[in-house]
Amino acid sequence: MPARWRGSLLLRLTLGSLLVGVLATAMISGLLIRDAERETEARVRQVVLQDAVHGAAALSRRLIERQQSLQAAAQTVRDPARWDASSDAHPGLAVMFDDIFVADPQGRVFPSPNDDPPLGIPPGALARQAGFLTTVQEARPLIWLLQSDGISPGRPGAATAGALAVFTEPVLRAGHVQAVLGGVLRLGRTGLMGDVVEAGPDFGEGAISQLLAVTDGQGRRLVEGEAAPGVSPAASAQCLSEAMRRWRAQGSPVEPAGVVWLDGDQIVVAAGVPGPDWVVWRAYSRAVMVAPLDVLRERSLRWALGTWAGLSLVLLLYLGWQLSPLAKLERRVVALLDGAQAADEGWPIARGEIGALSATLHSVALALADKDNENRQLLERLESVMAAAPLGLAFLRGDRLSLVNAEMARLLGYEPRALSGLPARVLLADAGEADRVLGAIQGALRTGQAYVGEHRFLRLQGSSFWGQLHASEVRPGEPEAGMVWTLSDITTQVQSRHQLEWSATHDALTGLLNRRGFEERMARFVEGRQRRPTALLIIDLDHFKPINDSEGHPAGDAMLQAVAAALSEGVRASDAVGRLGGDEFAVLLEGCPPQWAQRLAQKLLERVQAARVPWNGRVLQVGASIGLAMWDERMGSAQRWNHAADQACYEAKRSGRAAVRCSSAEALDEALPG
Numbered sequence: 001m002p003a004r005w006r007g008s009l010l011l012r013l014t015l016g017s018l019l020v021g022v023l024a025t026a027m028i029s030g031l032l033i034r035d036a037e038r039e040t041e042a043r044v045r046q047v048v049l050q051d052a053v054h055g056a057a058a059l060s061r062r063l064i065e066r067q068q069s070l071q072a073a074a075q076t077v078r079d080p081a082r083w084d085a086s087s088d089a090h091p092g093l094a095v096m097f098d099d100i101f102v103a104d105p106q107g108r109v110f111p112s113p114n115d116d117p118p119l120g121i122p123p124g125a126l127a128r129q130a131g132f133l134t135t136v137q138e139a140r141p142l143i144w145l146l147q148s149d150g151i152s153p154g155r156p157g158a159a160t161a162g163a164l165a166v167f168t169e170p171v172l173r174a175g176h177v178q179a180v181l182g183g184v185l186r187l188g189r190t191g192l193m194g195d196v197v198e199a200g201p202d203f204g205e206g207a208i209s210q211l212l213a214v215t216d217g218q219g220r221r222l223v224e225g226e227a228a229p230g231v232s233p234a235a236s237a238q239c240l241s242e243a244m245r246r247w248r249a250q251g252s253p254v255e256p257a258g259v260v261w262l263d264g265d266q267i268v269v270a271a272g273v274p275g276p277d278w279v280v281w282r283a284y285s286r287a288v289m290v291a292p293l294d295v296l297r298e299r300s301l302r303w304a305l306g307t308w309a310g311l312s313l314v315l316l317l318y319l320g321w322q323l324s325p326l327a328k329l330e331r332r333v334v335a336l337l338d339g340a341q342a343a344d345e346g347w348p349i350a351r352g353e354i355g356a357l358s359a360t361l362h363s364v365a366l367a368l369a370d371k372d373n374e375n376r377q378l379l380e381r382l383e384s385v386m387a388a389a390p391l392g393l394a395f396l397r398g399d400r401l402s403l404v405n406a407e408m409a410r411l412l413g414y415e416p417r418a419l420s421g422l423p424a425r426v427l428l429a430d431a432g433e434a435d436r437v438l439g440a441i442q443g444a445l446r447t448g449q450a451y452v453g454e455h456r457f458l459r460l461q462g463s464s465f466w467g468q469l470h471a472s473e474v475r476p477g478e479p480e481a482g483m484v485w486t487l488s489d490i491t492t493q494v495q496s497r498h499q500l501e502w503s504a505t506h507d508a509l510t511g512l513l514n515r516r517g518f519e520e521r522m523a524r525f526v527e528g529r530q531r532r533p534t535a536l537l538i539i540d541l542d543h544f545k546p547i548n549d550s551e552g553h554p555a556g557d558a559m560l561q562a563v564a565a566a567l568s569e570g571v572r573a574s575d576a577v578g579r580l581g582g583d584e585f586a587v588l589l590e591g592c593p594p595q596w597a598q599r600l601a602q603k604l605l606e607r608v609q610a611a612r613v614p615w616n617g618r619v620l621q622v623g624a625s626i627g628l629a630m631w632d633e634r635m636g637s638a639q640r641w642n643h644a645a646d647q648a649c650y651e652a653k654r655s656g657r658a659a660v661r662c663s664s665a666e667a668l669d670e671a672l673p674g
């Protein structure tokens with residue numbers, strides 16, 4: 001299934017409706033079919049009941065007809081002994097009975113001159129027949145059964161082959177039974193019961209009764225019909241036996257209105273024949289009788305399927321038509337996101353929920369457009385402020401730049417767009433320091449402080465500059481809202497400040513430490529509690545004044561610079577060289593044992609003496625006197641140490657100059673605190 005159909009509202013509504021349709025159709029069809037089944041079954045029961053009742057009624061009518069004929073004949077009997085019972089004498093009765101006889105009340109049959117003995121009744125048998133005796137004793141007509149061999153009918157339920165129905169009518173004279181007129185009838189599938197045991201009702205499929213039979217009131221079978229085609233006689237007999245068992249269980253009712261049983265696939269009807277109390281039985285196959293329902297079911301199914309398919313198509317088209325504004329709305333909302341259409345254009349007009357949704361989205365779109373407009377104006381103002389700001393401005397999200405102004409880009413030598421997205425750390429000139437600086441910024445912001453710092457920043461072109469960085473959070477306490485950096489170029493100020501700081505501790509003429517700078521260095525050593533042997537040299541130039549005097553002050557300056565260079569080049573970079581004032585220099589030799597210091601002092605003396613300054617055709621040179629004092633903890637201060645070295649220099653001067661003198665024990669004592 002294509003992805004766009006998966007979860008499609010149209011599809012779901014259609015399927016849902018069809019499902020409801022299927023269920024409703026199935027339910028209605030089911031109910032209708034069930035009703036039809038019930039109705040058909042009721043109709044079938046009614047028809048088969050009527051069939052059996054009509055059969056019983058027809059049989060009853062024939063019996064009454066025969067009884068009435070016999071009664072009429074009995075009234076013509078004047079002398080029973082001479083009454084002619086031949087069929088020729090009574091053609092009407094001959095049609096109705098197989099035989100006619102007249103007997104005296106004792107059961108003796110009067111011989112008829114033109115007739116055979118009564119059919120199948122042996123002489124003397126009548127006197128033993130209850131039916132005959134009842135007719136005599138109660139003087140009433142009766143129909144009773146007799147086996148053709150004169151023995152009583154067989155046991156109940158058994159078929160009676162050749163049974164006879166005997167109609168007995170009393171012949172009265174002065175209220176007494178003078179004789180009995182009898183009509184004998186062979187019971188069989190033809191004659192009296194012929195059509196009663198013939199095929200049952202026709203439901204369009206032909207006669208469908210499986211079994212037809214007539215029994216007496218005790219269930220003895222008088223006549224049995226043929227089993228229906230396709231039904232075995234054994235099954236018929238079994239079915240009838242079962243029906244009779246149930247009939248007996250109900251008290252063997254002989255009901256002219258009929259009794260119906262449902263027995264599995266069988267419908268069994270028993271209709272009573274009043275008078276002889278016979279019962280007409282019919283059994284029907286229920287499946288055959290309700291067969292038209294199968295046709296109905298199949299037809300219903302075809303109609304249901306056809307209706308369902310038609311409805312599906314109509315429903316699909318209808319829902320598609322109804323939901324088309326929704327698809328239009330979807331396209332319109334997509335267009336809203338890419339801003340392809342004006343906010344108040346293209347909204348579908350529809351009724352109901354889709355119309356309401358469209359109207360709501362329309363108003364949302366208008367509100368968004370207003371907001372967008374406001375934001376754009378705000379952004380324009382912000383951009384103009386940023387563009388006009390004399391400071392570099394940048395918004396950062398996390399540790400990356402997200403928005404920078406033109407000044408920030410200019411300071412760093414980038415195109416403004418090229419800076420967006422860069423990590424802030426690349427802006428710092430000292431890559432090793434970047435993490436420390438960014439950590440310090442985060443630390444300050446976490447404590448609610450703005451960060452201010454001076455750092456070297458790197459231009460895209462590779463040069464660097466001193467910048468003052470100010471960092472603060474956009475919304476205090478919400479680091480996720482980002483931070484704002486402002487940056488200004490303070491290279492000039494920093495350089496001036498560095499120059500001032502240098503000047504305070506350095507000699508402008510020689511570039512060496514001045515007295516203040518040198519004393520600070522000495523103080524740091526003393527305060528540092530260094531245990532390494534350290535020497536202090538005080539160097540005073542010999543006969544420097546004559547150079548000034550003869551060649552002028554600039555020549556003296558040049559000589560001083562040459563001496564400074566000679567001293568600086570003669571010591572390690574870690575040693576400190578200073579000009580304490582005038583023509584007086586000092587050297588601090590850290591980690592230098594006394595012998596080494598003495599040797600180095602001598603070497604420095606020689607370097608000074610070797611320094612040459614060509615000047616106006618002359619070559620200028622000077623000498624030097626050097627005093628040396630090793631640091632001793634007992635001196636306690638730089639000042640005393642300096643004094644000791646000064647004294648040694650004085651000694652060197654006094655001894656004739658151009659010499660190195662070490663601080664004597666006396667001088668040391670003098671230098672020590674008194």
Ligand SMILES: Nc1nc2c(ncn2[C@@H]2O[C@H](COP(=O)(O)OP(=O)(O)OP(=O)(O)O)[C@@H](O)[C@H]2O)c(=O)[nH]1
Binds near residue numbers: 509543546557
């Ligand atoms: N050219 C120049 N001369 C200076 C400067 N500072 C001090 N002087 C001069 O250096 C001289 C120092 O004097 P002295 O130490 O007595 O001169 P000297 O000839 O070396 O004397 P002795 O040490 O006894 O040999 C003075 O003439 C100062 O004017 C300076 O910065 N430049």
